[in-house]
Amino acid sequence: MAFDFDLFVVGAGSGGVRAARFAAGFGARVAVAESRYLGGTCVNVGCVPKKLLVYGAHYGEDFEQAGAFGWTAGEPRFDWPTLIANKNREIARLNGIYRNLLVNSGVTLLEGHARIRDPHTVEVDGKPCTAEHILVATGGWPKVPEIPGKEYAITSNEAFHLEALPRRVLVVGGGYIAVEFASIFNGMGAQTTQVYRGPLFLRGFDQGVREHLRDELVKKGIALRFNTDVARIDKRADGSLAATLKDGEVIETDCVFYATGRRPMLDGLGLENTAVKLNAHGFIAVDDEYRTDEPSILAIGDVIGRVALTPVALAEGMAVARRLFRPEEYRKVDYRLIPTAVFSLPNIGTVGLTTEQAREAGHEVKIFESRFRPMKLTLTDSQEKTLMKLVVDAATDRVLGVHMVGPEAGEIVQGLAVALKAGATKCVFDETIGIHPTAAEEFVTMRTPVAQ
Numbered sequence: 001m002a003f004d005f006d007l008f009v010v011g012a013g014s015g016g017v018r019a020a021r022f023a024a025g026f027g028a029r030v031a032v033a034e035s036r037y038l039g040g041t042c043v044n045v046g047c048v049p050k051k052l053l054v055y056g057a058h059y060g061e062d063f064e065q066a067g068a069f070g071w072t073a074g075e076p077r078f079d080w081p082t083l084i085a086n087k088n089r090e091i092a093r094l095n096g097i098y099r100n101l102l103v104n105s106g107v108t109l110l111e112g113h114a115r116i117r118d119p120h121t122v123e124v125d126g127k128p129c130t131a132e133h134i135l136v137a138t139g140g141w142p143k144v145p146e147i148p149g150k151e152y153a154i155t156s157n158e159a160f161h162l163e164a165l166p167r168r169v170l171v172v173g174g175g176y177i178a179v180e181f182a183s184i185f186n187g188m189g190a191q192t193t194q195v196y197r198g199p200l201f202l203r204g205f206d207q208g209v210r211e212h213l214r215d216e217l218v219k220k221g222i223a224l225r226f227n228t229d230v231a232r233i234d235k236r237a238d239g240s241l242a243a244t245l246k247d248g249e250v251i252e253t254d255c256v257f258y259a260t261g262r263r264p265m266l267d268g269l270g271l272e273n274t275a276v277k278l279n280a281h282g283f284i285a286v287d288d289e290y291r292t293d294e295p296s297i298l299a300i301g302d303v304i305g306r307v308a309l310t311p312v313a314l315a316e317g318m319a320v321a322r323r324l325f326r327p328e329e330y331r332k333v334d335y336r337l338i339p340t341a342v343f344s345l346p347n348i349g350t351v352g353l354t355t356e357q358a359r360e361a362g363h364e365v366k367i368f369e370s371r372f373r374p375m376k377l378t379l380t381d382s383q384e385k386t387l388m389k390l391v392v393d394a395a396t397d398r399v400l401g402v403h404m405v406g407p408e409a410g411e412i413v414q415g416l417a418v419a420l421k422a423g424a425t426k427c428v429f430d431e432t433i434g435i436h437p438t439a440a441e442e443f444v445t446m447r448t449p450v451a452q
Protein backbone atom coordinates (compact mmCIF):
# COMPACT_ATOMS: atom_id res chain seq x y z
CA MET A 1 0.00 0.00 0.00
CA ALA A 2 1.32 3.46 -0.88
CA PHE A 3 1.25 5.95 1.98
CA ASP A 4 1.36 9.76 1.72
CA PHE A 5 4.30 9.82 4.16
CA ASP A 6 6.84 7.40 5.64
CA LEU A 7 6.53 9.08 9.04
CA PHE A 8 3.79 11.28 10.48
CA VAL A 9 4.82 13.07 13.68
CA VAL A 10 2.11 14.43 15.98
CA GLY A 11 3.53 17.38 17.93
CA ALA A 12 6.33 19.79 16.94
CA GLY A 13 7.90 19.96 20.39
CA SER A 14 11.39 18.92 21.47
CA GLY A 15 11.06 15.24 20.57
CA GLY A 16 8.81 15.58 17.52
CA VAL A 17 10.93 18.20 15.76
CA ARG A 18 14.13 16.22 16.37
CA ALA A 19 12.61 13.00 15.02
CA ALA A 20 11.02 14.74 12.02
CA ARG A 21 14.15 16.66 10.98
CA PHE A 22 16.49 13.71 11.24
CA ALA A 23 14.08 11.29 9.57
CA ALA A 24 13.75 13.74 6.66
CA GLY A 25 17.54 14.10 6.60
CA PHE A 26 17.78 10.31 6.24
CA GLY A 27 15.60 10.56 3.15
CA ALA A 28 12.17 9.76 4.63
CA ARG A 29 8.99 11.57 3.55
CA VAL A 30 7.91 13.23 6.79
CA ALA A 31 4.96 15.33 7.97
CA VAL A 32 4.59 16.95 11.36
CA ALA A 33 1.36 18.35 12.81
CA GLU A 34 1.35 21.07 15.47
CA SER A 35 -1.79 22.50 17.02
CA ARG A 36 -0.39 25.18 19.30
CA TYR A 37 3.19 26.41 19.07
CA LEU A 38 6.34 25.38 17.21
CA GLY A 39 9.04 24.14 19.56
CA GLY A 40 6.48 22.78 22.05
CA THR A 41 6.51 23.20 25.80
CA CYS A 42 10.24 23.83 26.18
CA VAL A 43 10.38 26.80 23.84
CA ASN A 44 6.99 28.33 24.62
CA VAL A 45 5.98 27.58 28.20
CA GLY A 46 8.90 25.62 29.67
CA CYS A 47 12.68 25.64 29.83
CA VAL A 48 13.38 28.72 27.70
CA PRO A 49 10.95 31.33 29.07
CA LYS A 50 11.50 29.92 32.56
CA LYS A 51 15.26 30.45 32.34
CA LEU A 52 14.73 33.99 31.01
CA LEU A 53 12.52 34.77 34.01
CA VAL A 54 15.13 33.26 36.35
CA TYR A 55 17.76 35.57 34.87
CA GLY A 56 15.31 38.44 35.39
CA ALA A 57 14.71 37.45 39.00
CA HIS A 58 18.44 37.34 39.79
CA TYR A 59 18.82 41.03 38.96
CA GLY A 60 17.00 41.81 42.23
CA GLU A 61 20.02 40.47 44.16
CA ASP A 62 22.55 41.83 41.68
CA PHE A 63 21.34 45.40 42.23
CA GLU A 64 21.51 44.94 45.99
CA GLN A 65 25.04 43.56 45.84
CA ALA A 66 26.43 46.02 43.29
CA GLY A 67 26.88 48.67 46.04
CA ALA A 68 29.54 46.52 47.73
CA PHE A 69 31.58 46.71 44.52
CA GLY A 70 31.36 50.50 44.47
CA TRP A 71 28.42 50.98 42.14
CA THR A 72 25.60 53.36 42.82
CA ALA A 73 22.56 53.60 40.62
CA GLY A 74 19.06 54.90 41.05
CA GLU A 75 16.46 52.99 43.04
CA PRO A 76 15.93 49.75 41.02
CA ARG A 77 12.38 49.26 39.78
CA PHE A 78 11.10 46.13 38.10
CA ASP A 79 8.63 46.23 35.21
CA TRP A 80 7.05 42.83 34.53
CA PRO A 81 5.35 43.81 31.21
CA THR A 82 8.76 44.81 29.76
CA LEU A 83 10.25 41.44 30.65
CA ILE A 84 7.24 39.54 29.29
CA ALA A 85 7.20 41.55 26.04
CA ASN A 86 10.93 40.94 25.51
CA LYS A 87 10.52 37.26 26.36
CA ASN A 88 7.64 37.00 23.87
CA ARG A 89 9.74 38.59 21.16
CA GLU A 90 12.56 36.12 21.73
CA ILE A 91 10.14 33.19 21.66
CA ALA A 92 8.57 34.40 18.42
CA ARG A 93 12.12 34.43 16.99
CA LEU A 94 12.68 30.85 18.17
CA ASN A 95 9.31 29.77 16.71
CA GLY A 96 10.54 31.11 13.36
CA ILE A 97 13.81 29.18 13.71
CA TYR A 98 11.88 25.96 14.37
CA ARG A 99 9.71 26.60 11.32
CA ASN A 100 12.80 27.09 9.14
CA LEU A 101 14.52 24.03 10.57
CA LEU A 102 11.55 21.86 9.65
CA VAL A 103 10.83 23.36 6.26
CA ASN A 104 14.52 23.45 5.26
CA SER A 105 14.88 19.78 6.12
CA GLY A 106 12.04 18.98 3.76
CA VAL A 107 9.41 18.21 6.42
CA THR A 108 5.78 18.99 5.54
CA LEU A 109 4.44 21.17 8.37
CA LEU A 110 0.71 20.95 8.99
CA GLU A 111 -0.57 23.49 11.50
CA GLY A 112 -3.69 22.17 13.20
CA HIS A 113 -5.00 19.57 15.60
CA ALA A 114 -4.08 16.00 14.70
CA ARG A 115 -6.39 13.08 15.41
CA ILE A 116 -5.47 9.50 14.65
CA ARG A 117 -8.28 7.93 12.65
CA ASP A 118 -6.78 4.46 12.20
CA PRO A 119 -3.30 2.93 12.61
CA HIS A 120 -2.09 4.52 9.36
CA THR A 121 -4.27 7.63 9.04
CA VAL A 122 -4.06 10.98 10.81
CA GLU A 123 -6.52 13.82 10.21
CA VAL A 124 -5.29 17.37 10.69
CA ASP A 125 -8.28 19.62 11.29
CA GLY A 126 -10.34 16.95 9.52
CA LYS A 127 -8.05 16.50 6.49
CA PRO A 128 -6.68 12.90 6.30
CA CYS A 129 -3.09 11.86 5.54
CA THR A 130 -1.72 8.34 5.54
CA ALA A 131 1.65 7.23 6.86
CA GLU A 132 3.57 4.00 7.33
CA HIS A 133 4.63 5.04 10.83
CA ILE A 134 2.97 7.48 13.23
CA LEU A 135 5.02 9.02 16.04
CA VAL A 136 3.10 10.50 18.97
CA ALA A 137 5.13 13.30 20.58
CA THR A 138 2.32 15.33 22.11
CA GLY A 139 3.99 16.17 25.42
CA GLY A 140 2.26 16.93 28.70
CA TRP A 141 -0.09 19.38 30.38
CA PRO A 142 -0.27 20.72 33.96
CA LYS A 143 -2.64 19.01 36.41
CA VAL A 144 -4.51 20.90 39.12
CA PRO A 145 -6.27 18.80 41.76
CA GLU A 146 -10.06 18.97 42.13
CA ILE A 147 -10.45 21.40 45.03
CA PRO A 148 -13.10 24.07 45.52
CA GLY A 149 -11.87 27.22 43.81
CA LYS A 150 -9.43 25.47 41.44
CA GLU A 151 -10.63 27.83 38.70
CA TYR A 152 -8.79 30.67 40.49
CA ALA A 153 -5.46 28.84 40.30
CA ILE A 154 -2.94 29.31 37.49
CA THR A 155 -0.23 26.96 36.21
CA SER A 156 3.07 27.51 34.42
CA ASN A 157 1.10 27.87 31.16
CA GLU A 158 -0.56 31.06 32.39
CA ALA A 159 2.31 32.34 34.54
CA PHE A 160 4.33 33.18 31.45
CA HIS A 161 1.56 35.49 30.26
CA LEU A 162 0.44 37.26 33.44
CA GLU A 163 -0.25 40.91 32.73
CA ALA A 164 1.25 42.08 36.01
CA LEU A 165 3.50 40.68 38.70
CA PRO A 166 1.25 39.68 41.60
CA ARG A 167 2.12 41.38 44.89
CA ARG A 168 1.70 38.10 46.80
CA VAL A 169 2.02 34.58 45.34
CA LEU A 170 1.25 31.19 46.80
CA VAL A 171 3.14 28.41 45.03
CA VAL A 172 1.71 24.90 45.49
CA GLY A 173 3.88 21.85 44.81
CA GLY A 174 7.26 20.39 45.64
CA GLY A 175 8.79 19.51 42.28
CA TYR A 176 11.39 21.48 40.39
CA ILE A 177 8.88 23.69 38.56
CA ALA A 178 7.31 24.80 41.87
CA VAL A 179 10.70 25.55 43.41
CA GLU A 180 11.85 27.47 40.34
CA PHE A 181 8.73 29.61 40.19
CA ALA A 182 8.94 30.34 43.93
CA SER A 183 12.44 31.72 43.25
CA ILE A 184 11.23 33.67 40.20
CA PHE A 185 8.35 35.38 42.00
CA ASN A 186 10.39 36.00 45.15
CA GLY A 187 13.35 37.38 43.21
CA MET A 188 11.11 39.83 41.43
CA GLY A 189 9.80 41.13 44.69
CA ALA A 190 6.51 39.27 45.20
CA GLN A 191 5.81 38.10 48.74
CA THR A 192 6.11 34.35 48.14
CA THR A 193 4.85 31.35 50.09
CA GLN A 194 5.37 27.76 48.96
CA VAL A 195 3.14 24.96 50.20
CA TYR A 196 4.04 21.30 49.76
CA ARG A 197 2.18 18.34 51.20
CA GLY A 198 5.34 16.30 51.95
CA PRO A 199 7.95 16.91 54.64
CA LEU A 200 10.48 18.46 52.22
CA PHE A 201 10.40 19.48 48.56
CA LEU A 202 12.39 17.95 45.65
CA ARG A 203 11.78 14.30 46.46
CA GLY A 204 14.36 12.15 44.69
CA PHE A 205 17.16 14.72 45.03
CA ASP A 206 19.98 14.21 47.56
CA GLN A 207 18.71 14.85 51.09
CA GLY A 208 21.61 17.20 51.90
CA VAL A 209 20.89 19.18 48.73
CA ARG A 210 17.20 19.47 49.59
CA GLU A 211 17.92 20.69 53.10
CA HIS A 212 20.55 23.15 51.88
CA LEU A 213 18.20 24.65 49.29
CA ARG A 214 15.41 24.86 51.87
CA ASP A 215 17.68 26.92 54.15
CA GLU A 216 18.80 29.18 51.31
CA LEU A 217 15.25 29.86 50.13
CA VAL A 218 14.21 30.75 53.67
CA LYS A 219 17.18 33.18 53.90
CA LYS A 220 15.92 34.84 50.72
CA GLY A 221 12.52 35.38 52.28
CA ILE A 222 10.36 32.58 50.82
CA ALA A 223 7.88 31.31 53.43
CA LEU A 224 7.87 27.51 53.24
CA ARG A 225 4.95 25.45 54.53
CA PHE A 226 5.57 21.69 54.40
CA ASN A 227 3.30 18.81 55.49
CA THR A 228 0.16 20.67 54.47
CA ASP A 229 -1.85 21.35 51.34
CA VAL A 230 -4.42 23.75 49.97
CA ALA A 231 -7.97 22.62 50.81
CA ARG A 232 -9.86 25.43 49.03
CA ILE A 233 -9.41 28.78 47.32
CA ASP A 234 -11.91 31.62 47.72
CA LYS A 235 -12.08 34.89 45.87
CA ARG A 236 -12.57 38.04 47.97
CA ALA A 237 -14.71 40.97 46.91
CA ASP A 238 -11.56 43.03 46.21
CA GLY A 239 -10.33 40.37 43.73
CA SER A 240 -7.68 38.94 46.05
CA LEU A 241 -7.61 35.23 46.93
CA ALA A 242 -7.72 33.34 50.22
CA ALA A 243 -6.22 29.86 50.24
CA THR A 244 -7.30 27.73 53.18
CA LEU A 245 -4.74 25.09 54.05
CA LYS A 246 -5.61 21.64 55.42
CA ASP A 247 -4.20 22.66 58.80
CA GLY A 248 -6.70 25.55 58.91
CA GLU A 249 -4.27 28.38 58.12
CA VAL A 250 -5.62 30.93 55.65
CA ILE A 251 -3.10 32.52 53.29
CA GLU A 252 -4.17 35.81 51.74
CA THR A 253 -2.66 36.12 48.30
CA ASP A 254 -3.09 37.57 44.81
CA CYS A 255 -2.10 34.50 42.83
CA VAL A 256 -2.20 30.77 43.49
CA PHE A 257 0.30 29.01 41.24
CA TYR A 258 -0.03 25.22 40.97
CA ALA A 259 2.82 22.94 39.90
CA THR A 260 1.61 19.61 41.21
CA GLY A 261 2.41 17.36 38.28
CA ARG A 262 1.73 16.93 34.61
CA ARG A 263 -0.44 14.52 32.65
CA PRO A 264 0.15 13.23 29.12
CA MET A 265 -1.50 15.34 26.41
CA LEU A 266 -3.91 12.87 24.79
CA ASP A 267 -6.91 15.18 24.31
CA GLY A 268 -8.75 14.46 21.06
CA LEU A 269 -5.82 12.35 19.82
CA GLY A 270 -8.00 9.43 18.74
CA LEU A 271 -6.04 6.69 20.53
CA GLU A 272 -9.36 4.87 20.91
CA ASN A 273 -9.11 4.12 17.16
CA THR A 274 -5.89 2.16 17.75
CA ALA A 275 -4.52 -0.65 19.92
CA VAL A 276 -2.25 1.82 21.80
CA LYS A 277 -2.36 1.14 25.55
CA LEU A 278 -1.62 3.36 28.53
CA ASN A 279 0.56 2.33 31.48
CA ALA A 280 -0.52 2.32 35.14
CA HIS A 281 0.20 6.08 35.41
CA GLY A 282 -1.87 6.96 32.33
CA PHE A 283 1.08 7.60 29.99
CA ILE A 284 1.46 5.83 26.62
CA ALA A 285 2.99 2.39 27.19
CA VAL A 286 6.01 1.71 24.96
CA ASP A 287 8.77 -0.88 24.78
CA ASP A 288 12.44 0.05 24.89
CA GLU A 289 12.33 1.07 21.22
CA TYR A 290 9.30 3.36 21.74
CA ARG A 291 6.85 0.95 20.04
CA THR A 292 3.30 1.04 21.35
CA ASP A 293 0.91 -1.91 21.27
CA GLU A 294 -0.13 -0.74 17.79
CA PRO A 295 2.68 -1.88 15.45
CA SER A 296 2.65 1.27 13.27
CA ILE A 297 2.55 3.75 16.18
CA LEU A 298 5.49 4.94 18.29
CA ALA A 299 5.63 7.45 21.12
CA ILE A 300 8.40 9.51 22.75
CA GLY A 301 8.94 12.38 25.17
CA ASP A 302 6.72 13.54 28.02
CA VAL A 303 3.75 11.56 26.70
CA ILE A 304 5.49 8.30 27.68
CA GLY A 305 6.25 9.64 31.18
CA ARG A 306 9.80 8.31 31.54
CA VAL A 307 12.14 11.26 32.05
CA ALA A 308 10.37 14.54 31.31
CA LEU A 309 13.33 16.62 30.16
CA THR A 310 14.01 18.22 26.80
CA PRO A 311 17.40 16.57 26.16
CA VAL A 312 15.82 13.18 26.83
CA ALA A 313 12.97 13.86 24.36
CA LEU A 314 15.63 14.93 21.82
CA ALA A 315 17.60 11.71 22.34
CA GLU A 316 14.43 9.62 22.00
CA GLY A 317 13.44 11.46 18.80
CA MET A 318 16.88 10.83 17.36
CA ALA A 319 16.73 7.15 18.32
CA VAL A 320 13.38 6.69 16.56
CA ALA A 321 14.56 8.45 13.40
CA ARG A 322 17.68 6.28 13.28
CA ARG A 323 15.95 3.01 14.07
CA LEU A 324 13.36 3.52 11.33
CA PHE A 325 15.47 5.11 8.61
CA ARG A 326 19.18 4.67 9.43
CA PRO A 327 19.26 1.41 11.41
CA GLU A 328 23.02 1.01 11.00
CA GLU A 329 23.49 4.14 13.17
CA TYR A 330 20.87 3.19 15.76
CA ARG A 331 21.89 3.29 19.42
CA LYS A 332 19.58 2.90 22.39
CA VAL A 333 19.11 5.93 24.61
CA ASP A 334 21.20 5.54 27.74
CA TYR A 335 19.04 6.64 30.68
CA ARG A 336 21.86 6.30 33.21
CA LEU A 337 23.63 9.38 34.55
CA ILE A 338 21.25 11.99 33.15
CA PRO A 339 22.42 15.32 34.56
CA THR A 340 19.76 17.83 35.59
CA ALA A 341 19.49 21.30 37.03
CA VAL A 342 16.90 23.09 39.10
CA PHE A 343 17.01 26.78 38.24
CA SER A 344 16.03 27.92 41.68
CA LEU A 345 18.05 30.79 43.17
CA PRO A 346 20.57 29.41 43.99
CA ASN A 347 20.63 26.67 41.32
CA ILE A 348 20.95 22.94 41.86
CA GLY A 349 23.04 20.81 39.52
CA THR A 350 23.14 17.07 39.91
CA VAL A 351 24.22 13.88 38.17
CA GLY A 352 24.33 10.28 39.32
CA LEU A 353 23.24 8.72 42.56
CA THR A 354 22.17 10.57 45.67
CA THR A 355 23.63 9.43 48.98
CA GLU A 356 20.38 7.63 49.73
CA GLN A 357 20.18 5.90 46.33
CA ALA A 358 23.81 4.79 46.53
CA ARG A 359 23.24 3.21 49.95
CA GLU A 360 19.99 1.59 48.83
CA ALA A 361 21.85 0.09 45.87
CA GLY A 362 24.22 -1.56 48.34
CA HIS A 363 27.25 0.73 47.97
CA GLU A 364 29.36 1.55 50.96
CA VAL A 365 29.85 5.25 50.30
CA LYS A 366 32.32 7.97 51.17
CA ILE A 367 30.81 11.45 51.09
CA PHE A 368 32.92 14.51 50.34
CA GLU A 369 31.32 17.85 51.03
CA SER A 370 32.23 21.49 50.90
CA ARG A 371 30.12 24.42 52.10
CA PHE A 372 31.39 27.92 51.54
CA ARG A 373 30.42 31.48 50.80
CA PRO A 374 30.91 32.14 47.06
CA MET A 375 33.78 34.58 46.47
CA LYS A 376 31.52 37.02 44.63
CA LEU A 377 29.47 37.44 47.79
CA THR A 378 32.37 37.99 50.20
CA LEU A 379 32.19 41.77 49.76
CA THR A 380 28.43 41.82 50.22
CA ASP A 381 26.02 41.23 53.09
CA SER A 382 24.64 38.10 51.43
CA GLN A 383 24.87 35.02 53.63
CA GLU A 384 24.20 32.63 50.72
CA LYS A 385 26.26 29.45 50.93
CA THR A 386 27.25 27.01 48.20
CA LEU A 387 27.14 23.26 48.76
CA MET A 388 29.21 20.78 46.75
CA LYS A 389 29.03 17.10 47.32
CA LEU A 390 30.58 13.94 45.89
CA VAL A 391 29.18 10.47 46.53
CA VAL A 392 32.00 7.94 46.11
CA ASP A 393 31.91 4.15 46.16
CA ALA A 394 34.30 3.16 48.96
CA ALA A 395 35.14 -0.20 47.36
CA THR A 396 36.03 0.96 43.82
CA ASP A 397 36.70 4.70 44.37
CA ARG A 398 34.27 5.41 41.52
CA VAL A 399 32.37 8.70 41.78
CA LEU A 400 28.70 7.72 41.84
CA GLY A 401 27.13 11.15 42.23
CA VAL A 402 27.93 14.85 41.97
CA HIS A 403 25.64 17.41 43.58
CA MET A 404 25.81 21.16 43.88
CA VAL A 405 23.68 24.02 45.17
CA GLY A 406 25.09 27.36 44.12
CA PRO A 407 25.46 29.84 41.27
CA GLU A 408 25.81 28.20 37.83
CA ALA A 409 25.47 24.70 39.30
CA GLY A 410 23.99 23.43 36.02
CA GLU A 411 26.91 24.79 34.01
CA ILE A 412 29.44 23.14 36.32
CA VAL A 413 27.73 19.78 36.68
CA GLN A 414 27.30 19.35 32.90
CA GLY A 415 31.08 18.98 32.56
CA LEU A 416 31.32 16.63 35.49
CA ALA A 417 28.59 14.46 33.95
CA VAL A 418 31.07 13.66 31.16
CA ALA A 419 33.59 12.54 33.78
CA LEU A 420 31.01 10.29 35.43
CA LYS A 421 29.99 8.80 32.08
CA ALA A 422 33.67 8.03 31.52
CA GLY A 423 33.73 6.21 34.87
CA ALA A 424 35.95 8.69 36.72
CA THR A 425 37.20 7.68 40.17
CA LYS A 426 37.77 10.05 43.08
CA CYS A 427 41.47 9.66 42.38
CA VAL A 428 40.92 11.11 38.88
CA PHE A 429 39.09 14.06 40.43
CA ASP A 430 42.00 14.53 42.89
CA GLU A 431 44.61 14.45 40.12
CA THR A 432 42.73 17.04 38.07
CA ILE A 433 44.18 20.51 38.49
CA GLY A 434 41.67 23.16 39.52
CA ILE A 435 40.89 26.43 37.77
CA HIS A 436 41.59 29.16 40.27
CA PRO A 437 39.78 31.09 41.58
CA THR A 438 36.48 29.39 40.80
CA ALA A 439 33.81 27.63 42.80
CA ALA A 440 34.15 24.62 40.49
CA GLU A 441 37.71 23.90 41.67
CA GLU A 442 36.25 22.74 44.99
CA PHE A 443 35.13 19.60 43.17
CA VAL A 444 38.77 18.59 42.66
CA THR A 445 40.11 19.69 46.03
CA MET A 446 37.86 17.89 48.53
CA ARG A 447 40.16 15.48 50.37
CA THR A 448 38.52 14.36 53.60
CA PRO A 449 35.29 12.40 53.67
CA VAL A 450 32.64 13.72 56.06
CA ALA A 451 31.06 11.43 58.62
CA GLN A 452 27.42 10.78 57.63
Ligand SMILES: Cc1cc2nc3c(=O)[nH]c(=O)nc-3n(C[C@H](O)[C@H](O)[C@H](O)COP(=O)(O)OP(=O)(O)OC[C@H]3O[C@@H](n4cnc5c(N)ncnc54)[C@H](O)[C@@H]3O)c2cc1C
Pocket residue numbers: 010011012013014015016033034035036037038039040041042043045046047048050112113114115137138139140156177265267268269300301302303307308309310311313
Ligand atom coordinates in the same frame (compact mmCIF):
# COMPACT_ATOMS: atom_id res chain seq x y z
C1 LIG B 1 7.54 25.13 33.33
C2 LIG B 1 8.42 24.07 32.72
C3 LIG B 1 9.79 24.19 32.81
C4 LIG B 1 10.61 23.20 32.24
N1 LIG B 1 11.96 23.37 32.35
C5 LIG B 1 12.78 22.44 31.81
C6 LIG B 1 14.19 22.61 31.89
O1 LIG B 1 14.70 23.58 32.47
N2 LIG B 1 14.97 21.66 31.32
C7 LIG B 1 14.44 20.57 30.67
O2 LIG B 1 15.20 19.75 30.15
N3 LIG B 1 13.10 20.38 30.59
C8 LIG B 1 12.26 21.30 31.15
N4 LIG B 1 10.91 21.13 31.04
C9 LIG B 1 10.38 19.89 30.42
C10 LIG B 1 10.40 20.01 28.89
O3 LIG B 1 9.74 21.17 28.49
C11 LIG B 1 9.71 18.77 28.32
O4 LIG B 1 10.33 17.60 28.83
C12 LIG B 1 9.81 18.73 26.78
O5 LIG B 1 9.24 19.88 26.21
C13 LIG B 1 9.11 17.46 26.27
O6 LIG B 1 9.13 17.44 24.87
P1 LIG B 1 8.01 16.64 24.05
O7 LIG B 1 8.51 16.64 22.64
O8 LIG B 1 7.72 15.36 24.71
O9 LIG B 1 6.68 17.51 24.19
P2 LIG B 1 6.37 19.05 24.03
O10 LIG B 1 7.59 19.87 23.96
O11 LIG B 1 5.38 19.36 25.09
O12 LIG B 1 5.67 19.13 22.60
C14 LIG B 1 4.44 18.56 22.32
C15 LIG B 1 3.78 19.34 21.21
O13 LIG B 1 2.69 18.59 20.71
C16 LIG B 1 1.64 19.48 20.39
N5 LIG B 1 0.39 18.72 20.36
C17 LIG B 1 -0.20 18.07 21.40
N6 LIG B 1 -1.29 17.40 20.96
C18 LIG B 1 -1.39 17.65 19.63
C19 LIG B 1 -2.31 17.24 18.62
N7 LIG B 1 -3.32 16.39 18.89
N8 LIG B 1 -2.12 17.71 17.36
C20 LIG B 1 -1.09 18.53 17.05
N9 LIG B 1 -0.18 18.92 17.98
C21 LIG B 1 -0.33 18.48 19.24
C22 LIG B 1 1.70 20.51 21.50
O14 LIG B 1 1.05 21.72 21.16
C23 LIG B 1 3.21 20.67 21.68
O15 LIG B 1 3.72 21.71 20.89
C24 LIG B 1 10.05 22.08 31.58
C25 LIG B 1 8.66 21.96 31.49
C26 LIG B 1 7.86 22.93 32.05
C27 LIG B 1 6.37 22.79 31.94
